[in-house]
Amino acid sequence: EAQVTQNPRYLITVTGKKLTVTCSQNMNHEYMSWYRQDPGLGLRQIYYSMNVEVTDKGDVPEGYKVSRKEKRNFPLILESPSPNQTSLYFCASSLAGRFSYEQYFGPGTRLTVT
Amino acid sequence: AQSVTQPDIHITVSEGASLELRCNYSYGATPYLFWYVQSPGQGLQLLLKYFSGDTLVQGIKGFEAEFKRSQSSFNLRKPSVHWSDAAEYFCAVFTGNQFYFGTGTSLTVIP
Numbered sequence: 001e002a003q004v005t006q007n008p009r010y011l012i013t014v015t016g017k018k019l020t021v022t023c024s025q026n027m028n029h030e031y032m033s034w035y036r037q038d039p040g041l042g043l044r045q046i047y048y049s050m051n052v053e054v055t056d057k058g059d060v061p062e063g064y065k066v067s068r069k070e071k072r073n074f075p076l077i078l079e080s081p082s083p084n085q086t087s088l089y090f091c092a093s094s095l096a097g098r099f100s101y102e103q104y105f106g107p108g109t110r111l112t113v114t
Numbered sequence: 115a116q117s118v119t120q121p122d123i124h125i126t127v128s129e130g131a132s133l134e135l136r137c138n139y140s141y142g143a144t145p146y147l148f149w150y151v152q153s154p155g156q157g158l159q160l161l162l163k164y165f166s167g168d169t170l171v172q173g174i175k176g177f178e179a180e181f182k183r184s185q186s187s188f189n190l191r192k193p194s195v196h197w198s199d200a201a202e203y204f205c206a207v208f209t210g211n212q213f214y215f216g217t218g219t220s221l222t223v224i225p
Contacts, residue, residue: 045212105150105159
């Protein structure tokens, strides 16, 4: 089954404790992206990757890191989480190229930083 | 700066009534345009997309959207709403490398 998986689905952590949220897709998609969803703000893009070893900042990259060492995986790293990073996070992937970019979304990771 | 505006935060319609959700974008060229739906506690599902060509596009679940270049709009429509359409709807644009989403419109359907 074609899918985007995220782990963990729920995470409660404390300020400053490094964490990683994994994202994996099995569709051989080139484009991958991370979003955060906050009430009243919709989805905001954190980082995106056009292909392996190619990543770039989205609208809200502060406090986050990513890497794209393999095509299927795109982990999101919070090196020193703060309470303002409490949010619902989505990973998404799509084919890249002309008439592409129909994103498939993961189920989401609800992060609480205390 | 690029932006997407969904002016209606919340809409309530009766089951069987027609629906139109508004979306306006700010971008210098014609972007790729998308509508997604998010049911409570769920991820996002693509409803429909516009890349180029015919300005009226059909999607899943009986939804359609019309691209109007002169108004920088991509409004979502459905002729007859079902109770299962109650959800949050997001308009999104792709500008060649980045995605921008609107803040969403929450749809309530009254029996």
